[in-house]
Amino acid sequence: MTEATSELYCIGCGAKLQTENDQEAGFLPAARLAKADAGEAELYCQRCFRLRHYNEIQPVGLTDDDFLRLLNLIGEADALIVNVMDIFDFNGSLIPGLHRFAGDNPVLLVGNKADVLPKSLKRPRLRSWLTQQAHAAGLRPVDTILMSAKNKADVAELLTKIEELRNGRDVYFVGVTNTGKSTLINAILKQTSGIDDLITTSRFPGTTLDRIRLELDDGAGIIDTPGIIHRNQMAHYLDAKDLRLVSPTHVIRPKTYQLNPGQTLFLAGLARFDFIQGHRGGFTAYVDNQLLIHRTKLENADDFYDRQKGDMLQPPRPDSDVELPDLARFEFTTKQDSDLVFAGLGWINVPAGETVAGYAPAGVDVVLRKAMI
Template identity: 25%
Template sequence: MVHTERGSRISTPDQAKSNRVLRTYSSVEPVREEEFVFLEYCEPEDERGQQLPDELRVTDSMISKEVKVPKRTDTEVRHKALEMQLQSLKHMTEEEPNTDSLIEFHDIGFPTEETTKKKKKAKKQQKIFGTPDSEVPFSDTCCSGCGAVMHCTDPNIPGYLPSEKYKSLTEEDKLKKATCQRCFLLVHHQKALNVTMTKEEYRNIVGRIQSEKALVLKIVDLLDIPHSIIPDLLELVGKNKQIVILGNKVDLIPGDSENYLQRIKRQLARYCSDVGIPVNDLKNIHLISAKTGYGIENLITSLQMSWKYKGDVYLVGTANAGKSTLFNTLLESDYCKSRASDVIHKATISPWPGTTLNLLKFPIINPTPYRMFRRAERLKQAALQTEEDLGPQELKRIQQFSKQGYLVGRIGRTFRVNPSPKKNIVEFDPDSLSFGEDFEENSRSIYEPSPEAELTYNEIKDAHWFYDTPGIMKEHDVLSFLNEQEVKLVVPTHAITPRTFVLKPGMVLFLGGLARIDYVEGNNSCWFSVIASSRVPVHITSLEKAEALYQKHAGKNLLGVPVGGEERMREFPPLVSQDFELQGQGYTTAIADIKLSSAGWVAVTGVEGDRLLLRAHAPEAGGLCLRSPPLLPHIVNIKGERIRKSPTYKTKKPQTVLDSKLSQDGKRQKMRGKK
C-alpha cells in the first residue's frame, strides 16, 4: 500500500471522468512538469493513550522490571520479601493511609489493565519451558528437525530439550525421533529462540566436504544475488568438486519479458564466475522453486543422468536460501529411496535464517537403467494428464501454489507403492501461518514418519546420502538486525507484485524505514520500480521533508518496518548514505538495481542519455549496493495506469505459469467446451 502524507488512500472521481484522466497520465511524459503536494502526515490518535501524570504513568521499563523475575534461592526470596515489607512500612509512615488501598480485589477471569499490560510485555520475551540439568551428559542423538545434538544442559545451546522431557524420552528410547525445543516452537508457534553458534562453527561443519568425493549443489536465493553467492565456496568445499548451481525462489520473481528465465540464468552464471565458481555449461544451472516444485523433476533427471551414483551429494548455501525446503521436497521425490521418507523426519523450515544447525540426510536411490525407464514412463504419462485427471489433493496443491507463486511444477513418486500406514497429522507452513492467513489454505495433511519404521542394514550399508548443511551466514544482511516480527514482514513468501513510481528531481522514495533513495539531480523524471515484499510500505515525499519525516515516523505505521516506535529506533542502526551516478537508457530499460540484501531492490529507469545523481541511505550492515546490469531490466513495463495527481502507478500482477503441458491441455479443454 502506498500512503500520502495524510496516510489516506488515493481515491478517483466518478468513473467516466476517471477513465478520461487516467488515459492522459498513463502515457510517458518526462518533459511535463507536475506539482505534487505533500501534506503533513499525522499518526492516528488512540483515545486510550491519553497522557497521565508522571506519578501515575506506567512505563515499559517498570513493566519489564515486574515481569523479568530472576530465579532465586529460598533464602534470597525471603530476604527480598522482608525488604519489600520494610519499604512499604516506611512508605506508610510518610503518607496517610488510603482506605481504598486496604481492600484487595480478586477479579477471577477479568484481568485488570495493569496485569494485561504485564502479559503483553511478557509475550515479547522468549520463554524457556522446563528446567535444564547441567549434570546430564550430551546424547549421541541429533535433532531430526535441525540436526543439532540433543541435550538438556543449557537452553542457549542448539539441541536443547527440557530435562523432564529429555529424561523421559531417553528412558523410553524415543529420543532419536524427537525434535528440540527450538524446532518445536519454530514449526508450531512461529517463535525463534536465540541459540549460540558462531560463523566458524557453521563453516567447520560444511568444511568436512573437502576430504570426500561428493557432488556439491550450490543453492542461490535469486532475490538476493549476488549476496547469496558464497565467494569462497571452492576454499570451503574443495577445488576438486563438481558443482551444480540451483537458482531458488524463481516462483517469486515477476517475468518482465518473454525470455526472462534464460537471461536470469546467464546473469547467475556470470556472478558465479566472478567469484571463481566454474560454470562450464548452462546445463549445470537450474532455476527451481523448492516450494512450488517448479523445475524439480528436471533437476532430479539431470542429477541421475550426470552424477548417477558416484558418491554423496551436499546441499550448501547461505542462510535463508531455501535449503531445508528443498531437502523436504527431494525427500518426497524419486531422488530418495522409496521407503526412506517413511522413516526420516522432515527438516524444520522457517523464515528465520540459520534454522538448520547440523547435517541432515536421506539415502539416495540408485538410478539403475530399469528405474530410469520406469521413471521416464511415469513422466510421459504425467505430461498427458489434464486437470480433470488430477486427484483432488494434487489439484488443490496446484491451485494453492498458483496464488503464491508465478511458476508452479508437479512432483510425483515412481517407486513408492503401498506405503506403510502412519499417523495422519497436519503440517503447518510457518511462512504463511505467521501472517494470520486462513488455516485450511495454508495447512495440508501429510504423513508423519512412523516411530516403529526403520531402515534395515541391507538398505543403507552401501548407500550414498544427500546432506542438507547449515546455512553460511552472510557478511552483510538486513535480517541480522531485525527482530522476529520484522523478519516476517521483510522476507517475501508470495509472488512479488512490482510497484512503480515516477519521481522528479528533489523527491525521495522510502522503502519502509529500512532505506531511502533521494533523486538529487537530473533533467527529467525517472521511474523507480520496487521489487520487495508487499508488507513493506513505500512512501514518497520531497527532499526538504524527508529527514523530518524519518525522525518522526520511523518505527511507526507510516513506514511500517522497523516496528516498535521510538524505543525500537534507539537500538536500530543509523542510515548511512551512498551516492550513485547513472545514465539513462530509455523509457523501457532499467539502468541498474539499488539493492538491499534480503529485502529486495529498486530498479531505476531514466530518459536515454540523461545523467542521474541518486543518494541511497541504509544501515551500514544492510548490504546496500548497486547491481548492474539489473536483474529485471524491463520491469518498468509491468505497471498499470497512472493514478491522477500522484507519482504512483496502479499495480499489475503477471500471470501464473503452470506446467507447460498441463497449461496446453487446459486450453484444449476450453476449446472442447466451446464446441
C-alpha cells in the same frame, strides 16, 4: 561441559541431543528422552519443537565461525555441491570464497524462489543473468538451474540434474541462511519418499545447526549443512513480525514511480532512495508487496525520517526487540540500466546516466549491479 546423549541427533536441525543445558543447541528434557522408544529415529530438540509448533526462536551459543568450520569439511569430501541461492536476494546469497569450501568438487548453482519474480521475466533470460552474475563473483558452476521448491516439476528437474552430476557421490546442499535450502530438501523427501516436513524450516536465520544426512538408495547421502549467516542481510535487523518482508512468498508486483531529481523514496523505515541528478523518468521498485513506500522531497527527507520512523515509516516498530542501526549512505552514478540493491529487502531499477543514493541500516549491503529485468 554439556553432556551429550550418545548417537542421538535432532532430525530437525542436526544438533547433537543433550539433556544438561537448555541454553545450548540440542537440548531435550530428560523426561522426554526417557519416554522415547529405543528405536525412535525422529527426535526433535526443544528448540525445533517450539519453532515448529509455536514459531518461537531460541538463541543458541553457536558463532559464525562454528558454521564456517562445518562448511570447511566439504572440501575434504568427494561430493557434488549444490549451492542454493535466493534469486530474490542474489547479492545477499553469495558465499564469499565458495571455491575454497568446495575444493575440487563440482558445484551446481540453484536459483531458488523463482516463483516470486514477475512472470514477465522469462526463465531462460533469468538463468543467463544468474550465470553471468555468478561468473562476475568468481563462481564457476558446472550448471545453473532456476526453480521453486513449491513446484513439483522443478524439484523433479533438480533431482534429474543431481543424478546426472553426482556419479554415486554424496550431495552437499550449501547456502546462506534463508535461501530455502532446507525447504528444498523437504520437497525432495516429499517427492521421493512421501515424508513430509522432516527438517525444521523457518524465516529465522540459523535454523539448521549441524549437518543433517539423509541416506540415498546407493549408500550415498544428501547432506543439509547449516546456512552461513551473513550479517549484511536485512533479516538480522527485523523482529519476528516483519521477517516476511524479506522472504516474499507471493509474486512481486513491481511499483513504478515517476521521479524528478530532488525526490526521495522511503522503503518503510528500513531503506531510502534519493534521486540526486539526472532526467525525470520511471524508477521501478521490486520489494515485498506488503512493504509500504513513501515519496517525499529530498530537501525534507532527513526531517521526515526523524519524525515518522516507527510511526508512518514502519518497520521498525516502536515495540520491536531488535534495534535498527542508523542508516548509512551510498552514492552511485549508473553507466547502464542498473539495480540499486538493498541486501535482503529488494531493489530499485535505475536508468543509465542517473546519480542516486541508497541508504540502509549500517552493516546492510547497498550495491549497484547490472539490471535483472
